[in-house]
Amino acid sequence: MSTRISSNMMYDQSVALMLSKQSKMNHLEQQLATGKKIVTAKDDPVASGTAVGMDRVLAELEQLGKNANAVQNRLGLQENVLAQAGEMLTRVSDLTVQANSPALSVEDRKAVASELKSIKDSLLALANTTDGTGRYLFGGAADSSAPFSLSNGTVTYNGDQTQRQVEVSPGTFVKDALPGSEIFMRIRTGDGTVDGRAAAGNTGQAVLTDIGRDSSGGWTGDSYTLRFTATDTYEVVDASNTVVATGTHTSGEDIVFEGLRMRIDGTPAVGDTFSAATAETRDVFSSIDQLVQTLQMDTSTPAARAAQQNALQASIRDVRQASNSMIDTRAAGGAQLTAIDNADSLREANTVTLESSLSQMRDLNYAEAIGQYKLEGAALQAAQTIFTQMQSMSLFNMIR
Incomplete structure (x- = not known):
């Protein structure tokens, strides 16, 4: 059996070899330009699929980071509001003690009552604080409208009782701001x-x-x-x-x-x-209203004076309990902020690990790629030289 070598076959093999070398060089040029070892999925199907999965996890971690930033902002605002509310209640307590002094005149007590009304209005404004995105901080899930309203001197809560839980790292959830009903409305009287x-x-x-x-x-x-x-x-x-x-x-x-x-x-x-x-529950606004009414009581007789002192003592206990309740809420919010910080550390560690693994799979070894590029360039040049020489060959040259 004999194998016949034709001129067409020689041409086809030479052209195919040059095209193959050019394709490899083009691929290497893409790798060098992008810095990526995997340009298309066919370069390494297994690594490419794994990398896509890692990209998805990184995107999820990024979204969890955004969740953490949002809830951290709301919890920070809650801390600020509760700090201001605590200062106001401290002032209410001071005014109550001051009003309990027998040295105060009727006009003095009227002045105290006027300041208490102003504090109530300020507390109401704090209770209707927004988070900067148009959502109300203490409305629970119904946070598109003001959670507290004032009608005929009575404050009403219009939000719901939902306290959202937000995922801030894989499997880790933190609680959002408390509904306003738990902070301002359902406060135990007495010692709680x-x-x-x-x-x-x-x-x-x-x-x-x-x-x-x-x-x-x-x-x-x-x-x-x-x-x-x-x-x-x-x-x-x-x-x-x-x-x-x-x-x-x-x-x-x-x-x-x-x-x-x-x-x-x-x-x-x-x-x-x-x-x-x-102990029953009472909202802080009613406690201030009751205190104002107490200051307006008739104290013309010793028994009436004792009745006012009893009412003032009860108010002191109620206001103290309201202050303690807000301190407890601040502590709970602080615990959630700590959990967010811990979640941030975990997310960052996971992100670094994933990005390192992705780098090993995707990033190009420039020294190796440049060496391969030069090698393929030399091979292409050799193929072109052979093809050029082959073009000048003819059987007629042998019979001259």
């Missing part, structure tokens, strides 16, 4: 657990200055009424009017019963009563 009040019909000069749970514990949440059977003796009855404790009262000393303690200053009248029960 138990509260006490003087009866409106008391005729003595006794003032309830403190109430809380006794260190020994034992309070089950039941309601009790302390009733004075004489100016220095008392009995305590439960909700069914059953006597559960009796004793002698000394002004300024704690009265302890059923896991509770009450401190009453002054001289009570026979029949005066003081209640102790589970």
Whole structure:
């Protein structure tokens, strides 16, 4: 068997070789121009698919970073608002203590009441703070309109109770700003657990200055009424009017019963009563309104003066609890901000790792590519030289 070598076959092989070398050089030029080892998916199908998956993860990390920035901005604004609100409540507490002084005149108390009204308006404005993007900070999920409105002197919450959770790194969620109802509206009275009040019909000069749970514990949440059977003796009855404790009262000393303690200053009248029960909830705006009304009470008699002092003491407890509630909210927000910082560190570490892996798969080794480019260039030049020489060859040259 013989193999016939034709001129056409020689031409075709030479042209194919030159085109192949030119294609390789073009590909190397693209790699050198882009700095990428993988120009098209066919260069390395497995690495190309892996790289696309990594790109997707990097895009997700970038979006999580944007989520973190947005919620960090809102939590930072919440911190600022609560700090200002805390300062206002501190001022309210100072004014309450000041108003409790017998040295103040009626005009002085009117001035205090006027300042309290101004503080209420400022608190309302803070409660309707926006986050800079047109969304209201304390509206929950219904944050497209102002969450608080004022009608006939009463503040109403119009938002919902949703507290969003935002993903800031893979599998890590942080809580957005609290709904305004939890910050401004649902504040426990008293010490947050138990509260006490003087009866409106008391005729003595006794003032309830403190109430809380006794260190020994034992309070089950039941309601009790302390009733004075004489100016220095008392009995305590439960909700069914059953006597559960009796004793002698000394002004300024704690009265302890059923896991509770009450401190009453002054001289009570026979029949005066003081209640102790589970603390209720009240909005901070109503607490300020109640304080303003207290300052407008008639104090022409000792009993009326004692009634005002009892109301002022109750307001002091309520305002203190409101301040504590906002401090707790600030602490919770601070914990979320810390979680965001930790998530930022995790995202950055993941991003560096992924980008390093992508670099190993995609980035070009310039020294190797330049060497290969020169090699392919030399091979192309050799192929072109051979093709040129082959063109000048002819059988007629052999028979001259």
